[in-house]
Every structure is written in C-alpha cells, then in structure tokens.
Amino acid sequence: MSKLGCTCGKTISDNSDSLPYKASVLPDVNYNPFFEWLVDETQRYVTAALNGSVDEWLLQKGYGKDYVDLKLSHGNIMLDHIHTKYISLSRDMFECQTCGRVLVELSTNNHFTAYAPDSGSYNRVLAGDRPVDAEDL
Template sequence: MNEIKCQCGNTIKEGSYPSSTSAYYLTESNEDRYADAIAMPVEECVESAKAGSLDNWFSTNKGNGYPEDLSKDTFAYDIIGNSQQVNMNRVYECENCGSLHFLKGDTLLSYSSTKGYNKLFSGDET
C-alpha cells in the first residue's frame, strides 16, 4: 500500500478499491505494449477454444501460484490487472488541497492545484 505525503501535510493512503483519490494512467508510448499484453493471451485463448483445447491452454498458462480451482474469468481479470501494473503508472489527488501526485517507478512528481480538491477519480462525472 502506497502512502503519499502531500506538500500541504495531508497523507494520501491507498488501500480501498475502487479508490476515489487515485487512478492508473496510460501514456501514449505504452498503449501498444499494454494492448499487446492483453491481446496476445486472449488471442491464444480463443485459438485454443476453437481447437477444443481450452482447458489445456488454461492449465498451461495459469502457471504456479494460482489455486487449482481458479476460474477462467478470474484468470482473465488477472491478465488485464498484470498488464495495468506493468504498463501503467499511478496518479493520486490530495483530498485536502487537490494537488496531483504522479508516481512513475520510484519517482514522485507533484503539481499543485489552483482549484482545490476536484474529485477527479471519484467516478462521479458531474
């Protein structure tokens, strides 16, 4: 769990999902790599299903570390989630002052807001 210390003194804690104070962002330079990381296994899965060997593909690709009773839909979400973690970075919005904090690797870049907290990641489109 990340904790971001804002310049206003507030601590932004990441922990609940979905978060109203953080989001993933995808740079244009990573779009193809992100899409390929999802599309390639999906294409292999579809081809295996057409060939009647989906169970074999699933068993081979889920690898070690997954429970035996793992469902195929849960595995599909893992493919997407893994691609997010590898190809996207996080951005956080301070609930106190609205500053944005971009986390890229171990580097934190912070930008002050002139309009306060805007609830950019709350899911409320209004």
C-alpha cells in the same frame, strides 16, 4: 503503497478500492501496445482453452503449479493475467483532498511527483462522474 505524504502535510491513504482521489493512468506510449497484447493474448488463451491445454498455457506464462492447482474459472484467470500486465504498464495517481495537488507515480515504483492546481483546492479530478459497476460498462 498504503500511505503517501503530500507537500502540504496531508497523508493520503490507499487502503481500499474505489477511492475518489485515486486513479490509474496508462501512458500513451503503452496504450496501443497494451491493447494489441490484450487481443493477441486473449486469442492465445481461447485457443489453449479450446484445446484443453490451459494448465500448460499457464505454466508457459510463468504461473506456478500452486496457481494452476487452484483451477480458477477462465474469467478469473484472464482477470489475473490482464490485471498483472496492466499494473506493470500503468502508474498510480492521487489527488490530495486538502490542497488539490495531483501526485503521479514516476516510472520508478513508489516514487511520486506533485502538480499543483491553479485553484489551490481539491477539484475531484480523479473522482469520476459516478461509481460504475461492471454491468454498466
């Protein structure tokens, strides 16, 4: 999705990272299963790495030979793998900077529903306190 229309007429753009009006939400029913999967999947990957069988692990997980041939670092492989799972379980949210409505993605991708704040204005509820670098986590 690159553009989304708000009820107020504003066009919300999703064309870069670290947008102060965008967030990702992991529904509570997916929270524990995701982290259980993360622990188990990380352990399986570590075992494959220690056994020298990362290529086989990737192929078993459905990655193609072209991906395997990239010979990515362990960190980048896990980033791709975890990110793909997270994206499949999470939903996007956008806050209109004009009227403050929060548009939440429904379980059907690229369909949104809107919730209007009592204030009727942009409240920066998705902006976070400050930008965070990976080193700060």
